[in-house]
Amino acid sequence: MATDIRDCVAVITGASSGIGRATAQALARRGAEVVLGARNLGDLEAAAEECRQVGGRAHVIPVDVADEGQVRELADRALSTLGRIDAWINDAGVLLYGRAEEVPIEAFRRVIDVNLMGTVHGARAxxxxxxxxxxxxxxxxxxxxxxxxxxxxxxxxxxxxAVRGLSESLRMELADAPGIHVCTVLPAYVDTPLFQHSANYTGRAVQPAATAHPAGEVAEAVLSLLVRPQREIFVGANGRLLELAKAVMPTMVEERARRRLEERKFQDRSAAASPGNLYSPAPGAISGGWGRRAAASRRRRVPVGAITAAALAAIPLGLLAWRQAQGRT
Amino acid sequence: MAESRPSAAGFDQAALMLRATAAFLHGKSVTRLARPPSPSAPRLLPRLIRQKVLARDDGAGVDESQALAEADAEAVAQWMAASYPRRRYPAIVLGLSSGALVHLCAALGVPWLPETYQVPMRPVPRLSGAAADQPATRPATHFRVTWHRLSRAYKAFLSRSLLSGGSILVVEKGVIPAVPRQDGGIDPGLLDDLLDFARRRGAGVVRLAVGEPKDLSPLVADLYGWWYRRRGIIARRLLATSLIVTDPLWTFRIGAVPFWLEFVTEPSAAGLERYLEMRPPFDYINLCLFQQERPGAEVPPIERWHAILAHAKRRGDFVGVDAASYPADVSSFGRYQAAVKRIPARYPVPAPLLLEEFGGFLRYAERYHLAVEPMDGRVRWLE
Known part of the structure; x- marks a missing residue:
């Protein structure tokens, strides 16, 4: 199905902030009718007003996506008000920093409840x-x-x-309904308030990435999926290359990622343990106001040439790594 | 009750219903709905049937010897049994022809063997294994076979296809509440053979008696509605079809609750209306009316059906029916397949319902004016 965005009815969760809010605005600007869901009614109203200002029609329905009943209510009300739903965008998400064995288990579970179960609830609705x-x-x-x-x-x-695996499984489940599409968006670092509002049990203040992509860039990627659905779309990084490199040199890539994150993820200053916005919503906005704007050109399709070059470069490296591994055993 | 039975010339109701059931068990839609076994697919048919069909079409004479006629009836039984996928089934249904029964068999994933059907041939007076009657309204090239013994083909099918400890479900017309038999029930000789077979094989026999074939429609519709809800699907759509128009696969694919109308008559319309009035409203109602060239006296005006479609909360539509040509829109049958696929909803085809689940539903049989009676052997799914 290729949706004409002008006539599209879209439900967006996590619409009071970050990518969700930017997506709502982008859809509204093209004339879509949007139903905004998030926990904070005040921020939802503000987001809806932004949508109306750019020419769209917007409705707000407060929802905690971790509660399936609330998500069904969101769907029922959207459907009964608007008669149909062309697109459902599961965007609500929260972030928790801390080692698995050190964070409160409730905090860990809450992240799964919102990010994964929230997506499950949205899909089931x-x-x-x-x-x-x-x-x-x-x-x-x-x-x-x-x-x-x-x-x-x-x-x-x-x-x-899990969301990625869920999406892939849903695509398979829905193979019997060719008019229904399931698409996964995989953004890299995006400038949203997610990082400021994250729960943090590391003892140190989080250092957002030096470069970040504007949320509007992800919003445009979402819109492109509504016009031409794809399985997966990366935004802001050569995700496919990363996957290719991981397939060939998993140990090396994993180790390099670990070092990089350890070096750059935190500031020197301490930070008290905080549940962030896990249990109560924080003020919403599209931008987190941090980070240099990253080059916008590297989203969506990775050039075929780059993939080929990376693959060609990766094969000998992979073989070398394999030989070394063999020598060690 | 004097419903006018439409002429069945050119096809046999039982054969088409069997094809619908068998197609579903093969995981397929009913293709070429309008075509009965015919010379257009000669290699698919047993040689004897082929001869008869060709003879009918040519108008040429055929050998009318009793032996050949008997072999013919047996060959049709063989063709019917061979239509089903070769596997073991927890139950096998034997009995009357009803579109609702086709949907019930589809739900349970089990085959159905008709106890009576027409064979395209000129009449013979009497068969030793089967009774042949020539109704006055039938064309001379069809006669009705009603088994009064268990045919060799059916017996072989039961032997190879019924799971150990499985059940034979006999569905027949009977007086409700259950007084043993009435005219139109399956032949006592056939029943004796079935009971004998079941005893030898350790199978159970269950009798499901209905007043009329159409009495199964509300039960099957409610069963589907309940089943959809259990699967998390809100059953918003009712698909009412008449006579031989049944395609279980596409009923599931569009998430429809099936309601079978025996004929396009006022009593059928009243039955459907009664059902709709007693249930929460459906969002959508779809209606396919199988019509004849010469409509009977009880065919209601098109407005009657429009009034039924108006029971839909959101939208009621005919499926493949040209209202302007009603009541002689003979092409509606051929248009059904394409029309039903234009209904946008798409749902998966579920795994069969367990017999135990159906058994639980049968506790309410009386509410549907049906009688359920275990006849022999242990029938765990009814306990």
Whole structure:
């Protein structure tokens, strides 16, 4: 299904802040009718007003995506008000820093409840509607963290890997309904308030990445999926190259990622343990106001030439690594 | 009750219903709905049937010897049994022809063997294994076979296809509440053979008696509605089809609750209306009316069906019916397949319902004016 965004009815969770809010605005600007869901009604109203100002129609429904009943209510109200739902964008997410054995287990579980179960709840609410309509696009916002680990964000990484696997499984489940699409978005570092609002049990203040992509760039990627659905879309990093490199040299890539994250993820100053916005919403905004703007050109399709070059370079390296490994055994 | 039975010339109701059931068990949609076994697919048919069909079409004479006729009836039984996938089934249904029964068999994933069917041939007076009657309204090239013994083909099928400890479900017309038999029930000789077979094989026999074939429709519709809800699907759509129009696969694919109408008559319309009035409203109602060239006296005006479609909360539509040509829209049958696929909803085809789940539903059989009676052997799914 290729949706004409002008006539599209889209439900967006996590719409009060960051990527969700930027996506709502981008859709509204193209004339879509958007239903915004998030916990904070005040921020939702503000986000809806932004949508109306750029010419779209917007509705707000407060929701905690960790609660399936609330998500179903969101779907029911959207459907009864607007008559159909063309796209459902699962964007709500929270972030937790800390080692798996040191963070409170409730905090870990809450991340899974929001990021993974929230997506599950959204899918379970949207798919029956899509099945009855015979069409619809489910967009699950995962992360580059759905491709590679992070020594300080295991809950977040686990949830995003799970969202990616969930999306892939749903695609298979829905093979019997050719009008329904499931797409996964895998953004790299994006300038949103997510980092400021993250729960942090590391003892040190988080240092956002030096460069970040504007949330609007992810929003445009989501819109492109509504026009032309794809399985997965990376935004802001050569995700496919990263995957290729990992497939050939997993140990090396993992080790390099670990070092890089350890070196750059935290500031020197201490920070008291905080549950961030895990249990109560923090003020929403599109931008977190941090980081240099990263080059916008590297989203979506990775040039074929770059993949070929990387593959060619990776094969001998992989062989070398394999031989070394053989020599050690 | 004097419903006018439409002429069944050119096809046999039982054969088409069997094809619908068998197609579903093969995981397929019913293709070429309008075509009965015919010379257009000669290699698919047993030689004897082929001869008869060709003879009918040519108008040429055929050998009318009793031996050949008997062999013919047996060959049709063989063709029917061979239509089903070769595997073991927890139950096998034997009995009357009803579109609702086709949907029930599809739900349970079990085959159905008709106890009576027409064979395309000129009449013979009496068969030793089967009774042949020539109704006055039938064309001379069909006669009705009603088994009064268990045919060799059916017996072989039961032997190879019924799971150990499985059940034979006999569905027949009977007086409700259950007084043993009435005209139209399966032949006592056939029942004796079935009970004998079941005793030897350790199978159970269950009798499901209905007043009329159409009495199964509300039960099957409610069973589907309940099953959809259990699967997390809100059953929003009712698909009512008539006579031989049944395609279980596409009923599941569009997430529809099936309601079978025996004929396109006022009593059928009243039955459907009664059902709709007693249930929470459906969002969508779809209706396919199988019509004849010469409509019977009880065919209601098209407005009657429009009024039924108006029971839908959101939208009621005919499926493949040209309302302007009603009540002689003979092409509606051929248009059904394409029309039903234009309904946008798409749902998966589920794994079969367990017999135990159906058994639980049968506790309410009386509510549907049905009688359920274990006849022999242990039937665990009814306990």
């Amino acid at each position: 949207a798919i029956p509607i899509f099945r009855e309509q015979g069409e619809g696009i489910l967009v699950n916002v995962a992360s580059l963290a759905g491709c590679i680990g992070d020594p300080f964000a295991s809950a977040y990484v686990a949830s995003k890997w």
